[in-house]
């Protein structure tokens with residue numbers, strides 16, 4: 527027992543030293559990715575740099591081209607043992623950067639038929655650089671730990687281009703969690719909502735499910751002066767929008783979990799005196815419970831159809847399931863909190879509120895127990911509540927957060943593998 531404690535303390539010290547030694551290179555990698563951002567399913571340069579790095583480290587296996595541009599590395603320790611997976615996403619967003627940095631992105635490209643600027647506005651450049659750093663730390667110390675680590679560098683977390691598949695779901699379909707199957711998976715997200723130096727976590731449902739809603743109300747065109755001669759889809763659509771408000775406010779048990787139904791776009795008609803044939807609405811549905819998610823989908827569909835029927839209109843409801851609820855496994859979270867506490871230091875680990883945003887890390891968590899946590903990157907002296915959030919063209923990363931990310935993932939891995 528004493529021997530084990532001494533050995534683990536030694537390993538933690540070794541990780542500290544190795545992580546600190548690699549910090550400046552992690553920052554360099556991040557700046558390089560930041561200056562050369564690539565959109566979902568187009569992470570060719572990024573994936574190439576990742577794969578070369580993993581080959582150089584002498585990983586036991588490096589697989590490329592998983593789910594288009596994904597890279598998977600497998601690293602065995604001194605002796606066989608449990609398998610842990612670590613995941614980073616690599617894609618950027620169609621956002622034109624407004625941060626004044628020497629390595630700011632000037633990249634423009636085509637996205638779903640439009641010309642767009644490209645920026646790592648969600649911080650996936652940092653995630654990729656952090657995981658490259660973790661791979662180097664753990665490869666250098668492989669004689670000191672037992673088990674296997676699987677490094678998953680994932681494309682298209684922000685959704686692939688229209689008409690393409692991709693992301694975590696496709697990686698899993700292509701075997702990312704097989705041979706070997708991990709017993710646990712860890713992932714992190716840098717966030718503007720926490721100051722640099724702080725780690726945020728939450729057991730259970732942590733980030734929302736996100737589904738796209740498209741409703742088309744089919745009426746019958748007529749002159750605006752003679753509405754009785756047709757079926758008005760505009761008035762019907764208005765009734766549908768109001769009716770949907772009751773799905774959350776009257777029918778959802780909000781003491782269980784919160785939920786949101788939003789209609790964000792409504793289009794119909796071309797001029798003032800023509801009642802159009804149809805109106806199209808688009809929205810988003812967010813939940814924190816898979817059962818509530820199904821119930822809300824059913825009620826939204828039923829209400830939209832029934833309200834339209836009441837107005838003699840037709841209605842087509844299409845709900846596209848995007849990402850499931852990000853659920854941190856309760857037992858795994860409880861087991862790893864002491865590690866996060868030790869890594870973050872006194873007062874620097876925070877239990878954070880639920881986030882209405884979503885993450886496709888949730889797909890991995892549906893297969894193996896997972897823990898997804900947050901690492902603060904808002905500079906000291908800036909109020910995180912006022913800092914430009916992830917996805918903003920002004921999203922700014924205090925690079926001091928990168929080392930904390932490397933230390934957290936490396937320590938979680940080694941502590942987990944020790945059992």
Ligand SMILES: [Zn+2]
Pocket residue numbers: 648684916917
């Ligand atoms: Zn994002």
Ligand SMILES: [Zn+2]
Pocket residue numbers: 648649650683715
């Ligand atoms: Zn993200």
